Amino acid sequence: MKAEDEKYCVECGKLINIKAEVCPYCGVRQPIFYANQPFQQQNNTFQDDRWLPALLFCFFLGPFGAHRFYLGQIGTAVIQLLTLGGCGIWYLIDLIMIIVGKYKDADGNYIKSPVNNN
Numbered sequence: 575m576k577a578e579d580e581k582y583c584v585e586c587g588k589l590i591n592i593k594a595e596v597c598p599y600c601g602v603r604q605p606i607f608y609a610n611q612p613f614q615q616q617n618n619t620f621q622d623d624r625w626l627p628a629l630l631f632c633f634f635l636g637p638f639g640a641h642r643f644y645l646g647q648i649g650t651a652v653i654q655l656l657t658l659g660g661c662g663i664w665y666l667i668d669l670i671m672i673i674v675g676k677y678k679d680a681d682g683n684y685i686k687s688p689v690n691n692n
């Protein structure tokens with residue numbers, strides 16, 4: 575088990591003192607701050623970096639389903655393309671949904687909006 579004052583050696587993986595600059599087992603120098611660096615957050619809960627591109631795609635190229643292509647919703651994107659954005663109404667609904675953060679991607683995850691965090 576890893577204790578608070580221990581870290582894993584980047585080379586051999588053995589538990590060593592968190593302040594150790596060189597691993598006593600393999601002699602490999604440890605990167606500075608390696609143990610203290612927090613894991614990069616996978617999901618930013620405040621903003622979705624796809625939001626602005628999706629919004630711009632929908633705004634300018636919505637009738638061609640560009641935002642749906644961008645978000646991986648190829649099936650409905652093609653339908654939208656063929657119907658020119660659902661006769662100009664469907665893509666407007668998508669645009670509003672993106673703006674208010676209620677739009678879902680192909681995996682069912684909301685494209686979170688900085689305008690309306692919820």
Ligand SMILES: [Zn+2]
Nearest residue numbers: 583586597600
């Ligand atoms: Zn080592």
